[in-house]
Amino acid sequence: MAAVPFERIDADAPKLAPANAILTVDDIVKRFETPDGVLTAIDHVSLSVAPGEFVGVIGPSGCGKSTLFNVIGGLLDGYDGTVKVAGERVRGPHPAIGMIFQEESTFPWRNVLDNVAFPLEIAGMPRAERYDRARHFVKLVGLDGFERRYPAELSGGMRQRVSMARTLAAQPKILLMDEPFASLDEQTRLLLGDKVLQIQQQLKQTTLLITHNITEAVQLSDRVVVMTYRPGKVKRMVEINLPRPRSSEIVSSEAFGRYVAQIWSDLREEASRGLDDEESRKLHEGEKR
Amino acid sequence: MTAAAALAKNRYVPAALGLGSFVAFIALVELLIRVGVINRFIVPMPSDIIAAFPRVIVEEHVLQRFLLTAGEALSASILVTIFGVAGGVLLYRYHLLRLATETWVAAVAAAPLVLMYPLYLVIFGRSALTIVMMGFTAGLAPIMLKTLEGLLATRRVLINVGRSFNLTPSQQFWKILFPAALPTIFVGLRLGLIFALINIVGVEFLINFGGLGQLINELAERYDLAGTYAAICFVILVSICVFILMERLERWLRPVD
Numbered sequence: 313m314a315a316v317p318f319e320r321i322d323a324d325a326p327k328l329a330p331a332n333a334i335l336t337v338d339d340i341v342k343r344f345e346t347p348d349g350v351l352t353a354i355d356h357v358s359l360s361v362a363p364g365e366f367v368g369v370i371g372p373s374g375c376g377k378s379t380l381f382n383v384i385g386g387l388l389d390g391y392d393g394t395v396k397v398a399g400e401r402v403r404g405p406h407p408a409i410g411m412i413f414q415e416e417s418t419f420p421w422r423n424v425l426d427n428v429a430f431p432l433e434i435a436g437m438p439r440a441e442r443y444d445r446a447r448h449f450v451k452l453v454g455l456d457g458f459e460r461r462y463p464a465e466l467s468g469g470m471r472q473r474v475s476m477a478r479t480l481a482a483q484p485k486i487l488l489m490d491e492p493f494a495s496l497d498e499q500t501r502l503l504l505g506d507k508v509l510q511i512q513q514q515l516k517q518t519t520l521l522i523t524h525n526i527t528e529a530v531q532l533s534d535r536v537v538v539m540t541y542r543p544g545k546v547k548r549m550v551e552i553n554l555p556r557p558r559s560s561e562i563v564s565s566e567a568f569g570r571y572v573a574q575i576w577s578d579l580r581e582e583a584s585r586g587l588d589d590e591e592s593r594k595l596h597e598g599e600k601r
Numbered sequence: 602m603t604a605a606a607a608l609a610k611n612r613y614v615p616a617a618l619g620l621g622s623f624v625a626f627i628a629l630v631e632l633l634i635r636v637g638v639i640n641r642f643i644v645p646m647p648s649d650i651i652a653a654f655p656r657v658i659v660e661e662h663v664l665q666r667f668l669l670t671a672g673e674a675l676s677a678s679i680l681v682t683i684f685g686v687a688g689g690v691l692l693y694r695y696h697l698l699r700l701a702t703e704t705w706v707a708a709v710a711a712a713p714l715v716l717m718y719p720l721y722l723v724i725f726g727r728s729a730l731t732i733v734m735m736g737f738t739a740g741l742a743p744i745m746l747k748t749l750e751g752l753l754a755t756r757r758v759l760i761n762v763g764r765s766f767n768l769t770p771s772q773q774f775w776k777i778l779f780p781a782a783l784p785t786i787f788v789g790l791r792l793g794l795i796f797a798l799i800n801i802v803g804v805e806f807l808i809n810f811g812g813l814g815q816l817i818n819e820l821a822e823r824y825d826l827a828g829t830y831a832a833i834c835f836v837i838l839v840s841i842c843v844f845i846l847m848e849r850l851e852r853w854l855r856p857v858d
């Protein structure tokens with residue numbers, strides 16, 4: 313395999329846990345009781361993120377990405393394994409972790425500025441100070457001028473940026489994102505990707521991005537974790553040795569294409585298993601009727 | 602832009618059009634009565650109703666009665682808002698309570714509660730309190746149900762945002778659940794306050810006590826039709842006042858849209 317121009321690290325090879333990891337996910341197993349029996353959503357998943365690192369987690373729909381997101385964010389319990397922040401075990405939501413959700417999550421009854429100031433208000437920061445800080449983050453995501461607008465007046469991409477600014481305003485040590493751009497069109501997605509890169513480089517923000525989009529994963533990450541479909545396991549970790557600072561233009565480079573092809577070859581098998589599963593379920597549903 | 606669309610944008614045109622149609626309708630009724638198409642002993646002429654206003658105001662003390670009915674309506678509205686919303690929150694909060702009572706709260710919402718007035722007379726006496734309590738009872742169930750519905754419909758992800766920011770249960774309620782449910786709560790308030798008003802005036806009429814309902818009863822028995830209709834105009838005024846207050850409240854709580 314000498315022709316492969318980048319490093320491949322097998323999941324079952326010695327774990328790549330940097331000694332200084334700020335986030336460590338160790339041997340997580342999460343099962344759900346369903347009417348059709350027990351479903352193992354994630355199966356012995358381990359990964360770690362170093363300070364300032366941007367890690368992408370990629371896998372087909374239904375492979376347990378959101379489950380992993382909720383476990384790390386402390387919104388789900390009843391799992392085996394441990395989640396540690398800076399070496400300390402966490403149970404439940406942790407102030408060091410900021411979450412950005414897949415679904416639209418702005419508060420429709422608050423304008424942009426009040427949405428972004430929300431975590432600061434909760435923390436009891438004085439009014440003037442929290443608005444100052446909120447304005448800074450509104451600007452950071454490129455929404456200055458929209459402070460007084462309500463979410464209903466904004467596009468999907470703008471709303472997602474409001475959520476992002478709201479989470480960033482709490483200044484979490486670790487940013488956790490679950491397919492934040494999944495509902496957006498391709499152009500918006502690329503441009504928002506640029507924005508995330510810019511912000512990440514500016515804030516040196518440690519980030520764990522969950523996605524099913526290969527381009528997005530390669531464009532943004534230092535390292536990509538490829539997951540298998542049902543049960544969700546870590547299939548492979550791929551270091552992305554593309555130069556930084558990056559922008560969306562990198563998408564057209566040759567090295568980028570090779571990474572995408574490589575990850576796709578890993579993912580293809582999983583995605584098609586996911587598809588078969590889906591189709592057979594539809595078929596059975598049809599039979600039942 | 603079509604001419605109609607342009608007119609709709611103007612600030613005064615829609616209001617003027619509404620008022621104009623109303624006046625035209627009154628004029629038409631007047632005309633139909635004058636030419637004898639409508640029997641003037643069943644429907645009084647609008648001009649007679651207008652002429653009856655001074656008499657109703659001076660001789661029948663309509664202003665005092667208006668204040669009494671408006672006061673009853675306001676008290677019942679405040680009571681029903683507080684207890685209806687709180688009741689909805691309780692049903693949301695305590696699952697067992699919801700399972701145990703939701704069906705019959707819904708049944709109560711649909712029942713003709715006005716028929717309970719003899720019982721209320723026994724409990725509260727022939728007083729304004731009976732009337733307020735009747736209004737309160739009539740409006741309670743719809744407000745509770747709509748509050749519950751609004752809280753239950755709060756999107757999961759918004760609750761998760763709150764959890765991810767480590768909100769306390771009380772912050773979770775006041776900062777997320779309650780504002781998310783507010784639009785639905787106000788739908789319940791509209792329904793509940795209408796029910797309350799209908800019952801307040803209805804019971805005044807039935808037990809021949811107090812404000813405008815009693816006046817309408819008396820004037821109708823005297824066969825003073827013009828006076829009866831003039832008094833009904835004051836009932837409409839009460840409901841307009843209640844709804845203006847509610848819209849103020851809504852604008853204060855929900856500056857959006």
Ligand SMILES: Nc1ncnc2c1ncn2[C@@H]1O[C@H](COP(=O)(O)OP(=O)(O)O)[C@@H](O)[C@H]1O
Pocket residue numbers: 344345346351353371372373374375376377378379380
């Ligand atoms: N609360 C739950 N109860 C039962 N099954 C669940 C629950 N949440 C997720 N699952 C199942 O776990 C699997 C992984 O789901 P999820 O983590 O949402 O996947 P992804 O985000 O990768 O699309 C899916 O098969 C899903 O149906």
Ligand SMILES: [Mg+2]
Pocket residue numbers: 377378379414491
């Ligand atoms: Mg998901």
